[in-house]
Amino acid sequence: MILAIDVGGTKMAAGLVARDGTVVEARRTATPQHADAATLWETLTELIEPLARRAEGVGVGCGGPMRWPQGEVSPLNIPAWRGFPLRARLAARFPDLPVRLHNDAICLAVAEHWKGAGRGVADMLGMVVSTGVGGGLILNGRLVNGRTGNAGHIGHVVVEPVGGPRCGCGGHGCLEAVARGPALTDWALSQGWAPGSATTPGPPRRAGGQVPESGEGVVARDVQAAYREDRTVTGKALAADALAGDPVALRAMSRAGRAIGIAIASATHLCDLDLVTIGGGLSQAGELLFGPLEEALREHARVEFARRVKVVPAALGQEAGLVGAAALILATDSYWST
Template sequence: MSRAYAEGMSEPLALAVDFGGTKVEAALVDGRGELVVGSRNRRPTGAGASSSELDASVRDVVSAALVARPADAPLLGVGVGAAGPVDLDHGTVSPLNVPAWRGHPLAERIAEIVGGVPVTLRIDGLCIALAEYWVGAGAGSANMLGMVVSTGVGGGLVLGGRAVPSPTGNAGHIGHVEVGGFDDPCACGGSGCLEAVASGPRTVAWARTQGFTGETGEDLALAHAAGDPIALAAVERAGTAIGRAVASSANLVDLDLVAIGGGFSRVAPALFDHARAAVAQRTAFPFVKRVAIVPSALSDEGPLIGAAALVHRPELLV
């Protein structure tokens, strides 16, 4: 969802920043959750990037997005969604898949760029949830989980129409919930964590141990579409893990809906089928089986829209 702005338009805007394990993006977003045409910019991040390179990428996308701001449009604030864990008290981030940043003052760095505009930081999974609740697949669902399945697996909870209380800012981080039947080692120190089983890179890595010769999630998607048995098994494995984590979450907080976005969530429609099948096995618990598992309605704009919700919809935060 994008919107073109004519000269002289003065509607207040939010600057949205999404920092993840593969890329950082920034864009201007209006009060309807629509991106301003020409304001969206992207730079790479990655496990091999240095701290200074990451800071430069953030500076580049923020500066480029601001160039697209109409002269008369007020900038209300900056919303930042970042891969976790985060530390809200100190405004720092320590993305598991970006080792150069541990306790990095991302909110402060962005505040220095924008100069005097308030900056609100939250974990990227919560931004996904807020976006879907605000203008996406979760509209009207008071109790929902938003998930991103990509380089990592993140999540965020909206309960009773508000972001779930979270002293450190990491509530809903479903990627590090351990799922039964798997013992894959995780970078967090656990084993069988959802991220270690079902993220894009880890699913491809598992497939390669079975003889798959592709190297990326895109390769796996093509192989799955062609009926490759290893690719079929890899997607089933990832989807089953997602469904088990969703079922556990639904048991804990009685969810209406789970909306899943992120690049690897689009590897194949069967990923969702396998997730739903894993939930459906909870035959004795109708309240768990009722949870709907749906794709994000916002494509790849969800993280930015959710970051903008931190500014445009502050009443959703606790």
């Protein structure tokens, strides 16, 4: 059994994964917010201890950035871990076992290639569209790491070079800056979206979700401020409202879909891809996201070799991160090289 670990800003998961990729046991806990580095480590060790006895290897997916393959992690969403030697700590706990760590988005891509929608495909990009936009690149059947372990960063492919939104990376016009959940909900709020309004009575809003031509910024910012701390303001809520026909939510999905389609066209031309899989919360919007995505992709991917690329939803559910982490140990030939 492989002890698989998936560390994110919201939750930590650990599981035992069999040689065939089946998750035979899994445990989850909330990632402590505002905790110090030691508390985070304690939380993780408590999570994994009940599984430790049966482990024959340890595979870990963790939010980036990180020093790779050393496994010193500085997850954007876990501020207390800056250069935290996660791999070394685990190696000290499991001195007789291989311990391998990679970016969580990479693990999701690996999982889809190993046991999900990308099985048997030579050249694919596995994407996740959620709080961030990430990915992993598999070419000629093998994971591409890049020298620093950062290959696959589709989230920072430029899709709006002129006037595009600022990105957390310091650049602007990146796919992530346009299509990550919080960017989309912010955009929708600025356009007059009121979460849940399409399905349930909400605060007063303008007909059709349109904002007036003038004074738009002020009105929108008020709404935005009111909702920002509200837990109903999520990509999932936006997707639900889009499904219920809210016009602003629909435009937000279209905006994200088109941006993703453009980035996929660029990646396809550069890497001669067969397949792109898309997971993460936003992908649950289904056709409302995939429709505009396909439209933009087919506008831009016209040359024969690029037309063959297929875009499909990720096939694995919430255990994908554990499956991919385990694959770093169980399918070394394809997914581990340093």
